[in-house]
Amino acid sequence: MMEISSKFRYTLLALLELAKHHEQGELLLIEQIAFVQQIPERYLEQIFMSLRRSGLVYSRRGVKGGYLLSNPPEQITLLEILNCLEGVNSQQQCVDASQTIGNILIQEIWQEAMSSAMTVSEGYTLRDICYQQQQMQDCDSMYYI
Template sequence: MELSSKLEYALLALLEIANSYESGEPLQIQQIADAQNIPKRYLEQLLATLRRGGLIKSTRGVKGGYVLAREPYQITILDALNCIEGLEATVPSRSTTNSVGTKVIGGVWEEACQALYAVLQQQTLQDLCDSYSKNSHLPLMYYI
């Protein structure tokens, strides 16, 4: 399974919103886009999907913006995956052939997917925030 740019941008947006959760102040689209370097038009679509999925709430007006719908520790990475990619992305597809080799490979693939989803179910936005704050002071290394 590969991390899609759609899911990565959604997680970055959720991370930004989660980092400001304690203040209670909603974040505006432009603030999130600037902080995480996400194209604004793309971010608008992602935030609408996250809102429909119940992970964030929006408020209108001058002081409006986006806040988490639940505490950061209550939103898992698997929740975000299900919201952005849909349920079909979380269920391994079945092969149409019924050979012994296909069944063996399918069994291993299903076990690997279950392990991945178990990790994604355990990791929350709070875990991302904690890791972010722990690593944010480290300088970035640029190589040419």
């Protein structure tokens, strides 16, 4: 079974934190995000360099500096985030004449699985995940007498 990488998990948590503050236009410092989301600060700095280069976040230096999403959360998909971190896998693997039918079949099934995962990832935005997170927190905070 495929596991979610720590890099992707931390990136998504950091972006969700930015998404929560996006409407207010509030810039967040890496230290703030690291503390709230319990992410190693050094690792988060590297992640934010990639996010800035890819255009997913905007940064401002100085006393009132920090990071902000470049686009509204409803315009940023999971697929966009994955492509930022992992790069777009545009390489089509050629079928080698020496490959067995079994290997070819496995490759085709894997490509289909990856295509499905990409389709699902394209259907979720940061706004969707923030909403679901809020729903779960609301259910968690309910109490009964």
